[in-house]
Amino acid sequence: MCIDFCLKYEAPFAAYGEFTGHCNCWRIFNNASVSNIFAINHTCSDWFADNDNRSIAETVTLYRTSFVPVGTGFKPETPPNQISLVFFFLVSGRKSLRQNERYLYRELSKLCDRYSNIVMAKIRYRTTWGSTTRLLAELDVYKQLIEDLKWNFSFVISMSESDFPIKPIEELSEFLSMFPNKNFIVGDIGNTTEMLESSETRSIFVFCDNYLYRLGHKKFIQNIVYEFGSDWTILSRDFINYVTYGDDELIRGLRLTFNFSALPSESFYHTAVINSVYCDKYIRHNLRMVNWDRKRGCTCFNRDVGDLCGCSPVIYRRSDKKLFAGSTDKPIFFARKFDPTIDENIIDWIDEKVFGIDLSDSALYLQNFYHVEDSLTKLNDISGALKSIELYTRTMLVKHPKFHPVRSIELQQIHAVFELGVFQGYTFQYTIDDRNDFEIFVTQNAHTNIFSDSIKQLDIGFTIDTRDTVFIDRSRTFLDPVLVTVLFEWKYKTNEDISLVMKDPSGIVVTRMLVEIPEDIPIVDVMFPEITTECMIGIWSMDLVSNRFNNTLASLDFLIVSVNEMETNNDDNNLSIDVNIVDKFWPIAGICSVRKDTNVCSKRGSKMKTIPYEINDCDQNRWSAFYYDVKTNW
Structure with missing residues (x-):
């Protein structure tokens, strides 16, 4: 023992x-x-x-004990040569490719129809963070690669949607060709003690109804070494054959055990390679750099999806460019994590620096919130605030003199628009009178003023991503709010005695509360007063005030709308809203026409002669979903 x-x-x-x-x-x-x-x-x-x-x-x-450290050091075994690589993208988390999230699946399927070397997995799994189904999904993909596709490949590189290459693929291919049959897996010997003693490792987990349940204590397999590390790997074809089809006692036991383990891919491959005949084919590196901030990234941020806590990297930002300086002469080909809704500047910088792409005329980044081909449930799932903005844009479009009178109008798509990671507004695409499609862009006219050098940011919203200190919904528009969250981040620690002051549209102070500066996440929940009069509908303000000097350190504004204001006759087409209230916060920035043969990959062409001249084609507007984006030109 x-x-x-x-x-x-x-x-x-x-x-x-x-x-x-x-x-x-x-x-x-x-x-x-x-x-x-x-x-x-x-x-x-x-x-x-x-x-x-x-x-x-x-x-x-x-x-x-028979343990011998392996996997350290790089020693090429053959000269560079031609090999084939498979990139395996696993889309999960808040961009989950679940059965009821049809939009992304539908768009990726279009790519598969156009490119023979892009294939979707036959079986879709709910690969929620930490779920036991993650390993099942990966093994099924390996079977599809070998049995159905019969691709001739040397390595499979697993990646998430937040990974990004930082060197050309030719350099990666040349490097891997010198290490035939090696497996690049990050295993951390120094982390083994902590992981073996954690309750997550010692527990049985079952994934059911999109939730990861902790059921009881688990016994370890006798006479093997357990290893833990990153779930993003580069595996050789031989090793993939072994973990997928192997029938010895070791691999059968590991496949069974890790089907009832949380975060299975963070240990299954590591444990299999070090205990098998492939132990001399193990390199403790996965050729990528990761943006770790343990203080911010290691929290119980996923309690809504499972009975466990864990760590996740934070997003690279433009201020992190210096971190990439040391990767030039090292075997590092990828980095994670990136998110264009938080900072696209760093992604564009890599594209221009590494790949020489001119992005001066690239499209703005769009994130889809609704598509007409989605189920009605998807439309019901969007926030009440976004519904009120959509109602406003629909009303403005119907009242536009070029379209009046409108017999029918149908919503086709909603996109959130970002420029270099900064939220700009929304685009709404409509079909009018069953003939022509138009897209309307409304920009957020919100103001944030920082008056003190000690304040880094001030924001307000509902759900916050505590790792990257951003709100998931950045519209600053609230429909009959009960509780709002205020984020205020300091550049450096201070003993400042501060209060939050909230004023209604007429400038009357409604709430003043003394706040303590938290040690970790700089957020404060604020109870919102009940909306009782029409005077409370409109643009509110929030000030961060120094009690000592009675001066404003920072301020912002936000929009309050009410269900009572959205008159209805049980028919969405008969909803109405006071556009004067919303227009100040969400002014219309542009309207464009969508040609029926237009798509995201279309080239620019002549305008439709039937459309009024002051309304341009959508493929001429960077904010449109139909603008030709240089990033799609592979």
Whole structure:
């Protein structure tokens, strides 16, 4: 038992006290003592473990556990040559490709129809963060690669939607060709002790109804080494064959055990490679750099999807450019995580610097919120505030003199618009009178003023991403709010005595609350007063005030709308809203026409002669979903 215990902790030596029953594990000993001890394999006393800095004053028996560190160092085995690579993208988390999230699946399917080397997995899984189905999804994809597609490949590189290449693919291919049959897997020996003792590793998990349930205690497999690390790997074809089809006792046991484990891909491949005949094909590196901030990234941010906590990298921003300076001469080909809704500047910088792409005329970044081909449930799922904005744009379009009178109008798409990670507004695409499609762009006319050098940012919203300190919904528009969240981030620590002051549209102070500056996440929940009069509908303000000097450190404004204001006759087409209230916060920035043969990959052409001249074609507007984007020109 002592030998197996120390083996799991990746310790080469196990020391068992015959009289006390104590088991001690060590990785490093005094070289002279070790050679003498193991030469005769007997009990000894008063020996020194130089990695523990203490003596053991008892008689123990010292055993080898059979653990040998492997996977360190890069040593090319062959000259560069031509190989084939498979990039396996697993889309999960808040951009989940679930059964009821049809939009992304539909758009990716269009790519598969156009390119023979892009294929969707036959079976879709709910790969929610930490779920046991993650490993099942990966093994199914490997079967599809080998059995159905019969692709001739050397490596499979698993990637998430937030990974990004930082070197040309030719360099990656040349590098991997020099390491045939190697497996690039990040395994952290120093992290094994912490992981083995965690409740997540010692528990049985079952994924059911889109939630990861913790059921009870789990026993470890005897006489093997457990390893833990990143779930993003580069695996050789031979090893993929082994983990997918292998039938020995080890791999059968691992496949069964990890089907009931949280975060299975963070240990399954690592444990399989180090305990199998592939242990000499193991390189402890996955050729990517990760933006870790343990203080912000290691939280229980996913309690809504599972009974566990965990860590996740934070998003790279333009201020992180210096971090890439040291990767030029290192075997690093990818980085994570990136998110264009948070900072697209860093992505464009890599595109221009590494790949020489001119992005001066590229499209703005759009994120789809609704498509007419989605189920009605999807439309019902959008926020009440966004529905009120859509109602406003619909009303303005119907009242436009060029379209009046309008017999019918149908919503086709909604996109959020971002420019270099800064939220700009929304676009709404409509079909009018069953003939012509038009897209309307409304921009957010919100103001944030920072008056103090100590304030980094001030914002307001509902759901916040605490890792990257941004709100998921950045519209600053609220429909009959009960509770709002205020984010205020400081550039440096301060003992400032501050208050939040909230004023209604007429400038009357409605709420003033003293706030303490938190140590970790700088957010405060504010109870919102009940909307009782029409005077409370409109643009509100929030000030961050210094109580000591009675001066404003920062301020912002936001829009309040009410259900009572949205008159209805049980028919969405008969909804109405006071456009004068919304127009100040969401002014219309442009209207364009959509030609029926237009798509995101279309080239620019002549205007439709039937459309009024002051309304341009959508493929001439960077904010439109129909603008030709240089980034799609592969």
